[in-house]
Amino acid sequence: MVGEQQRPHAAVACLLFSCYLTGCLSMPDPRQREALIQLEASMQTGGQMVLSNAEQRLDSLLFKMKQEEMTRPECPPTMHFFKARHLIRTSPIFSLLQKMPKGGALHVHDFSMVDIxxxxxxxxxxxxxxxxxxxxxxxxxxxxxxxxxxxxxxxxxxxxxxxxxxxxxxxxxxxxxxxxxxxxxxxxxxxxxxxxxxxxxxFEQTFLAVWGLVTYAPVFRDYYYQGLTQFYMDNVMYLELRASLPEIYELDGSTHDTAWTLKTYQEVTKQFTADHPDFYGARIIFTLHRGVNMSMMTGGVEKAMKLQRDFPDIMAGFDLVGREDVGKTLWYFRDALSLPAERGVTLPFFFHAGETDLEGTEVDQNMLDALLFNTSRIGHGFALHRHPVVRDLSKKRGVAVEVCPISNQVLKLVNDMRNHPAAALMSENHPLVISSDDPAIFGASGLSYDFYEAFVGFGGLRSHLGSLKELAINSIRYSSLTPKQQETALALWQRRWDKFVSENAF
Incomplete structure (x- = not known):
């Protein structure tokens, strides 16, 4: 069964902690020490995942690979991705991750998904x-x-x-x-x-440079199809794309409106899934830049509500994009963002929040405000470890954090992936999904590079095949798909996972 798990022995845990805290043992008991280690291991992402015999064999192989990887003179997660990329490409772990069915990519931007x-x-x-x-x-x-x-x-x-x-x-x-x-x-x-x-x-100049290429109608269709192809070739079966839905132009200078753009996404997605039956599909999260004024934001939210009504199958929800540190906060736009609830309209939010190291500022409150606006997921959430109330609230509500390791490093939030805040979130099994944000701009592709950084960098020797399995399952469980669609997608993913394990568990 997908995601089958075992429960830790709470009574034993309480007894062990009680003995530890009260000092009831004059000499630590090795058995109790081992039990505590196992208890902590069970709390991490994938820690309660029950592995089949074949999965256990593959897990043993992965562990040996990781031991060798982490003793290399140049360990890729300790280096900037631009310096580490060629080392990652030669890694047997990376080769295995490329073959692994990774589920969905839930945080990818429209015009940075295709190889440059x-x-x-x-x-x-x-x-x-x-x-x-x-x-x-x-x-x-x-x-x-x-x-x-x-x-x-x-x-x-x-x-x-x-x-x-x-x-x-x-x-x-x-x-x-x-x-x-x-x-x-x-x-x-x-x-x-x-x-x-x-x-x-x-970073922003690259988007401006590519704009005139990808908003040309014939290219727009081909670009999106190629983007789906590249993620599919990296064993990603579902995509949620942040898209600005711009006016698309023709050779004579005439333009198409936002509805045409979204309808084209829908048509190309249908064509791609028809061509690739084991690809589940894609949905669009409409985005507006956080640098706009209140009037434009109000208009954007109203447009999003209309698109949500007219295109419920392809339209997943709404988000704000752009550099968080210099942009307007979610609270600044609270009147506009409250419109759906005031009008009784369901418009799911998928807010970028916490992509900052500016502690204690108004920007640093974006994650709390995202939760107050009932965001479905938190984009990046890099600053979450500094906010225990927000962290606990997001965990209780099941609001997953979309972690984009390479993006956070390239945009200078973290140097060494072992020190990424998501390492602590993984250790307590906080809801997480791994995604790639803007892979083409970072010199990456698909999802495997980011999975590598998360698995080897965040997880160290403790993360294992169960961690990878749960992260893949999370990408469907925390997607915008309906419960019934998730069930279908998980069954499709499970078949691919079983095939992957059987082909690689020697």
């Missing part, structure tokens, strides 16, 4: 693609049947087809373009990105 090389090699080679260079050394793109109107603070538009024809080394040009669409660098990342301000500025 595909975007450059495929999309920028299409006809009518223009490029210009901005004053701050970034780039912008647009598809047009004629020379586009000039952009402020940008060089004159250049047709890429003509530029490549004049360029001796197109590989260098393509690599230069790719460098503008990702944060990944072969240089020392600490030198290239010395502060959160610098890395966030570059």
């Amino acid at each position: 090389e595909w975007l450059v090699k495929n999309v920028t080679y299409r006809p009518h693609c223009y490029m210009c260079f901005t004053d701050n050394q970034s780039i912008r793109f647009i598809f047009s049947s004629q020379l586009p109107k000039p952009l402020p603070h940008c060089s004159p538009w250049t047709l890429l087809e003509n530029l490549r024809a004049k360029t001796i080394n197109t590989t260098d040009l393509d690599n230069s373009i790719m460098g503008n669409l990702t944060l990944f660098t072969d240089q020392d990342p600490e030198t290239v990105y010395p502060s959160q301000d610098v890395v966030w500025d570059m």
